[in-house]
Amino acid sequence: MPDIHITRLLDAANRIILGKDRALRLALTCLVARGHLLIEDLPGVGKTTLAHVLARLMGLDFQRIQFTSDLLPADIVGVSIFDRESSAFRFHPGPVFAQLILADEVNRATPKTQSALLEAMEEHQVTADGQTLALPEPFFVIATQNPANQIGTFPLPESQLDRFLLRIKLGYPDRAAERALLMGEDRRKLLERQTPVLAPEDLPSLQEAAQSVTVSERLIDYVQALLASTRGSAELSGGLSPRAGLGLIAAARAWALIDGRDHVLPEDVQTVFPHVAGHRLHLAGDGRSVPPEALDRILKAVPLP
Amino acid sequence: MRHPAPDTPSLLTPSLWLLITAGITLAPHAIHLPLWLIVVCATILATRAWMVTHPGIQPRSRILKALIVLLAIAVAVGIRHHFGHFFGKDPGVALLAVLLCLKQIEITSSRDIRAAVLLSFFLQLGLFFYDQSLPVAAMALTGTLCALVTLLTLETGTLTPRTSLRTSGLMMLQAIPFLVVLFLLFPRIPGPLWGLPADAYSGMSGLSDTMEPGSISQLSLSDAIAFRADFAGEPPPPAQRYWRGPVLTDFDGRSWRAGRFLLQREPAYATSGPAYDYRLTLEPHNQRWLLALDYPGGRPENTVYSNDFQLLSTTPVRSRSRFDLRSYPESNVGLNENPFILAAATGLPDSGNPRARALAESLSRDSHDPEDTLRRVLDEIRAMALTYTLRPPLLGRDPVDEFLFDTRRGFCEHFASAFVFLMRAAEVPARVVTGYQGGEINPVDQTMVVRQSDAHAWAEVWLDGRGWVRVDPTALAAPSRIESGLASALPQGEALPFMMRPAMRWLRDVRHQWEALSNAWNQSVIGYNTERQRAFLEGLGFTSPDWRTLTGLMGAAAAVLMVLLFGWAVMQFRRGDPLDRCWDRFCARMGRHGIPRLPWEGPIDYAERIAAIRPSRADQVRHIAQTYATLRYGPDGPGHDLKTRQLSRMISKLAL
Structure with missing residues (x-):
């Protein structure tokens, strides 16, 4: 019963991340819809904890990559090093070979490094030294951006933003949640004690189930009307792409x-x-x-x- | 069937429906089909049912074809042998019935099914050759419904029986306006349409122009309706309800026959006393007598009088007919009777019934005039204390003697016959009159219904200065027969006609209802003939309507109906599907209560907003929105229409 798992998963996550039910649900939606998540917020509001919680509860293996301006593509993908004993180059996989990756402050790295990650997101594979290597399944990237401090950053271009299915903001917790947070136990310790709620095969079956959720003709009509209204709007510089439309339906199904x-x-x-349209649309002017x-x-x- | 085309849709459902259609169409025909043919048809249908339900096992088509041809030839020979010819409705219907069954065997394509359905339409129409009553119409319509379902399943593939019946029924309802137009305007052919020679009008029951012991008591066992009378005012009292049929003058010692009579346009008597106006609706009996209430007057259309006071139709009554009549029960008739008639009314065979003759002579010897003789004969019969019974014993060579002195049990024909014999033996002119006596008012529509069980025989005696006087000798033994009918007059324990038994009271009430309904059907549907069609058209302002007027009117009316139906269909299309209408209705109601749905608002959000404003109705509103959302956006499943109707009811029941 997938929805029982979901309830238990959300309950457990809400015990660790307080007052962020909607953001958790959206993050889970993104995961179930086989998309990648972009979190845009200030430091310290729980982005990393969110990624940790999701990885832990679903039993995914987790890697965190802190993006800096001197990060190179090989630091993400991995490098081939000459092995003296076997007289051959051996590939040492980089941090991208994990099921859940937190790409922290993705806009701090150079466009070259960014594109290495984004290509891996899109293709679910990486190319190193002419070799193509498949990434583990499921493969889910949570990237974070800090919108406030834009000096010395390389903002993701529109085409790259399109690779993220959803963009969410966490925001500050409300008063009651913050009080509970301040008074409660250390989140990190709580997290360490937490056991996975989902078995490894549960996430693929959830993703499978999401694809068979009924989308009626009437709903397609509605989605088309929405897409058309973004394309015809004088307020915007451009409308939503068909890929955005597909993403909208996939996300709605998972939700x-x-x-x-x-x-x-x-x-x-x-x-x-x-959350689907926010990072894909720009104001005219x-x-x-x-x-x-x-x-x-x-x-x-x-x-x- | 051996090489089904891969893209042919399954014929299983239509084949099954066709079987049902054939069964329902042929079942009412079983009444008049020969028994061997019913067996043949049933066997073929059963074989076909087996074939349909075992699609794996199919005989080779060539063998099957040969079998069908052989069977068809054999049945045709059988029909020829049974009826003696191929012409007329009976052999024709029999042939069609077998063809409908045989056609099923060779079904390999949807075209075959269509042909068989057409054939079944013919046979449904053929039912009306025999009977045009309400139940037959219902049977024919049921057959038509099944035939439509067959066609529908052929077009749309598998539907649930419920849905296909509903859709077909709706289609039939939509045909009703056309039915009305055609019924009112289709040119009527005077006389029955199916008046085919040789076998028409057989098997109609009723009185006959001969009477022998047992003939009327046989008739009395029948509950069938002889005729109905609809009186304009109060009906006459029971003692005056004598409906005159054949007058029997000639006696051959055992049976009575009608004498010769003359026809005239006017009655042979002067009418007097109170008059009763009534409309007589006669069931067909293939005879000319109209069974008017004694004694008819005036000059009703298409009638003549006989000089023995019957009112006759100019043609035999072969279909249900209506006559507007007037009768004067208290008239004096035959004051100046023709001597030849009087002579015929005293005639007796030279020998036979010696004891009765001797009795009559002894009675007349002491009397001084015919009236005194009449009194003495009546007294004598009364003194004999004869028993009135529906089951008189069989009588031998001298029936009057045996009845009066040996068996002493008889029905009205025995009493009338014996009485007239005694009067004639006493040389007083007398004759037997047959007809009906009594009649029962149907409390539902106030029509007087006279049944075959009211058949009766009485006597008339001619007295100088008084003319023909009605004498009912049955009344001497069973006075209540005249006042309150057969049931009360028969002794206890006598087998009554089923419906007359007192325990059957509730059943009689049902029968009253049913007969009133049938009468309405007969009067308004079957009775709509050329004259009434003309009257209807003249009412519409067409002074001399002929077939051209009718055709033009029919075309115009059909065109108007088509346009209306088309407009209706367009409206239905515009109104959207029923689920949308339901939801729009709900939103409109909420809007009237100040909570209009916002254009972009989804059902669940809307329900939550309403629930916040009207917490007392929150559960109901949430349930409605949930149901709508599931139906509108959920996966298509069975019962969509049903759930839509439930939703509609929920919305109607929602009180705000």
């Missing part, structure tokens, strides 16, 4: 599954839409990324068919 349903409702689409209020306006301008 519906996590909500315990076998079909997608317009509400599911509306829930995931800001100054090219700033689109603010949440504008996304809300788009949603409220499209009636349900």
Whole structure:
């Protein structure tokens, strides 16, 4: 029963990360929809903990890569080193060979290094010294960006942002959650005691189940109307791509599954839409990324068919 | 069947429905088909049912074809032998029935099924050759419904029986306006359409123009309706309800026959006393007598009078017919009777029934006039204390003697016959009158119903100065027969016609209802003939309608109906599907209560918003929204329509 696992997983995660139920659900949605997650927030709000919690609860092996301006692609992918004994180069896999990767402050690295990670995300494989090596399955990247401190960074270009299915913000916890956090045990210790809730084969079966969630014709009509409204809007510099449309449906399916349903409702689409569209749309004129209020306006301008 | 094309849709469901259609279509025909043919048809259908349910085992098509041809030839020969010819409705219907069964065996494509369905339509129509009553119409319509389902499943593949029946029923309902137009405007052919020679009008029951002991008591066992009378005012009292049929004058010692009579346009008597107006609806009996209430007056259309006071139709009554009549029960008739008629009314065979003759002579010897003789004869019969019974013993060569002196048990024909014999032997002119006596008011529609069990025989005696006087000798033994009918007059323990038994009271109530319904059907549907069609059209303003008027009107009406139906279909399409209408209705209701749905708002969000504003209705509203959302966005499953209807009911029941 996948939804029982999901409930237990979310319960466990909520005990460690307080007051972030929606962000947790969205992160899980992203994982179940086989997408990658971009978290854009200030340091210290729990991005790393979130990644840790997900990896631990689902029994995935976890790697953290701190991106810096001097990080090279080989630092991510791995290097071939001459082995004296066998008189041959042997490949030493880099940190990218893990099931869940936290790419911290991805905008601090050079575009070359960024693209090495992004290619791995897209292809689920890496190429080193002419050799193509498959990455483990499932393969899930959580990248974080710090929006405040933009000096000396290389912001991800639009085409690269498109590789992330969802973008979320964590934000500060509310008062009660923060109080519990301040008074409670160390999160790291809690995490260490936590045992996995999912078996290794559970995540693939959840991903499988998400793909068979019913999307009715009427819902496709609605998604198309949404896509069309982003493309025709004078407020935006460009509309959502078909890939964004596919992502919207995949995310809505996963959200519906996590909500315990076998079909997608317009509400599911509306829930995931800001997170799917937010990092893909830009305002006409100054090219700033689109603010949440504008996304809300788009949603409220499209009636349900 | 050996090489089914890979893309042919399964014929299994349509084949099964076709079997049902054939069964339902042929079942009512079983009444008039020969028994051997019923067996043949049933066998073929059973074989076909086996073939349909065992698709793996199929005989070689060549052998099958040869078998079908042989069987068809054999059945045709059989039908020729049974009926003597191929013409007329009986052999025709028999042939069609067998063909419908045989056609099923050779079904390999949807075309074959269509042909068989057409054949079944023919046979459903053929039912009306024999009977046009309400149950037959219902049977034919049921057959048509099944035939439509067959066609529907042929077109749409597998549907649940419920859905296909519903859809076909809807299609039939949509045909009703066309049915009404065709019914009202299709040119009526005067007389029965299926008046084919040789075998028409056989098997109609009723009185006959001869009477011998036992003939009327046989008729009395039948509950069938002879005719109905619808009185304009109060009906006459029971003692005056004598409905005149054949008048029997000639007696050959055992049986009575109608004498010769003259026809005239006017009654042979002057009418007097109170008059009763009524509409007589006569069941067909293939005879000319109309069974008017004694004594008819006026000059009703298509009728003549006989000089023995019967009212006759100008043609035999071969279909249910209506006559507007007027009768004067208290008229004096035959005051100046023709001497030849009087002579015929005293005639007796030269020999036979000696004891009765001797009794009559002894009674007349002391009397001074015919009236006194009549009194003495009646007294004598009363003194004999004869028994009135539906099951009189068989009588031999001298039936009057045996009845009066030996068996002493008889039915009305025995009483009438013996009485007239005694009067004639006493040289007083007398004759037997047959007809019906009594009649029962149906409390449902206030129509008087006269059944075959009301058949009766009574007597008339001619007295100088008084004319023909009605005497009912049965009343001497069983006075209540006249006042309250057969059931009360028979002795205890006598086998009554089934429906007359007192325990059957509730059943009689049902029968009253049913007969009122049948009467309405007969009067309004079957009775809609050329004259009433003309009257209807004249009411519409067409002064002399002919077939051209009718055709034009039919075309115009059909065109108008088509346009209306088309408009309706477009409207239905515009209105969207039922689920959307349900949800729109819900949103509109909420809107009227100040909580309109926002255009972009999904059902669950909307329900939550309503629940927050109206917490008392939260559960209901959430349930409705949940149901709608599942139906609208969920996977298609069985019972979608049913659940939509349930949702519609939920929305209707929601009180705010």
